[in-house]
Amino acid sequence: MSVLSVAELTVSTAHRALVRGVSFEVARGERVGLIGESGSGKTMTAAAVMGLLPEGVRATGSVRLSGVDGDLLRLRERELARVRGRRMAMVFQEPMTALNPAMRVGRQVAEAMTLHRTRTRRAAKAAAVELLDQVRLPDPEITARAYPHELSGGQRQRVLLAMALANDPEVLICDEPTTALDVTVQAKLLKLIRAVTEERGTALLFITHDLAVVADMCERVLVMHGGRVVDAGPLPGLFTSPRHPYTQGLLAASDLEKLDEHGKLRTITWNGDD
Numbered sequence: 001m002s003v004l005s006v007a008e009l010t011v012s013t014a015h016r017a018l019v020r021g022v023s024f025e026v027a028r029g030e031r032v033g034l035i036g037e038s039g040s041g042k043t044m045t046a047a048a049v050m051g052l053l054p055e056g057v058r059a060t061g062s063v064r065l066s067g068v069d070g071d072l073l074r075l076r077e078r079e080l081a082r083v084r085g086r087r088m089a090m091v092f093q094e095p096m097t098a099l100n101p102a103m104r105v106g107r108q109v110a111e112a113m114t115l116h117r118t119r120t121r122r123a124a125k126a127a128a129v130e131l132l133d134q135v136r137l138p139d140p141e142i143t144a145r146a147y148p149h150e151l152s153g154g155q156r157q158r159v160l161l162a163m164a165l166a167n168d169p170e171v172l173i174c175d176e177p178t179t180a181l182d183v184t185v186q187a188k189l190l191k192l193i194r195a196v197t198e199e200r201g202t203a204l205l206f207i208t209h210d211l212a213v214v215a216d217m218c219e220r221v222l223v224m225h226g227g228r229v230v231d232a233g234p235l236p237g238l239f240t241s242p243r244h245p246y247t248q249g250l251l252a253a254s255d256l257e258k259l260d261e262h263g264k265l266r267t268i269t270w271n272g273d274d
């Protein structure tokens with residue numbers, strides 16, 4: 001059963017279309033990758049789903065989330081605010097802009113819960129420490145009292161992941177969550193995202209331009225080009241025997257020789273072994 005259903009999504013400014021007629025479904029607990037070159041419309045697709053489009057950019061079509069009546073694109077901001085962060089949540093590329101620099105991280109995680117009234121203030125405080133532990137932050141009680149600037153980039157991304165998971169959303173959207181991190185930190189965070197979504201049965205829409213990452217993370221992939229989904233299919237099949245010329249080109253520009261026997265791309269190495 002699909003938990004997220006996007007149909008004929010078009011996102012445009014007054015002058016041009018940025019996303020054109022995109023349709024896809026994500027099943028409960030499924031991990032779906034959204035790939036394509038820079039500017040292909042991945043972020044705009046996610047922003048439309050989350051109702052976070054920038055000023056002057058509008059969406060048409062429909063976005064449905066299981067358990068929510070009606071089309072998210074037609075909900076009022078107040079109604080949408082009840083869904084966002086509760087039933088679906090997002091982790092962005094740059095954690096510093098998503099965190100409040102003047103608030104201790106434990107409190108920010110707790111507020112994600114009290115805002116939606118899923119926990120009382122006292123319960124949220126304890127749950128925040130537990131969440132920081134679940135995203136494998138060291139000394140969670142101490143980390144909870146830290147300010148964002150006191151943490152490393154990888155640790156801040158873990159805090160954002162904890163906030164995103166705070167209300168146990170059905171859908172988690174990650175937009176290039178590891179791009180700003182170095183390779184070993186990136187690998188650990190990816191493993192964590194995979195583990196926590198698997199444990200909770202959270203559906204994942206994972207945006208990246210890195211084919212190796214999507215091959216490791218996702219069960220299915222959508223390929224975007226020029227605002228459209230030009231190819232889609234299960235992994236590793238779509239990468240081991242790509243049919244669409246655009247997907248073939250993306251793979252040729254990556255490192256196809258490094259496909260291993262399971263069809264996984266191996267462009268990322270962790271000290272030579274994984």
Ligand SMILES: Nc1ncnc2c1ncn2[C@@H]1O[C@H](COP(=O)(O)OP(=O)(O)OP(=O)(O)O)[C@@H](O)[C@H]1O
Nearest residue numbers: 013018037038039040041042043044045054057209
């Ligand atoms: N605030 C905005 N107003 C108008 N157009 C925008 C805005 N932000 C991005 N765009 C345009 O929308 C198109 C799609 O951009 P989008 O960010 O969705 O691509 P992307 O595939 O996520 O790329 P990247 O991998 O670089 O993030 C691009 O042509 C971009 O220039």
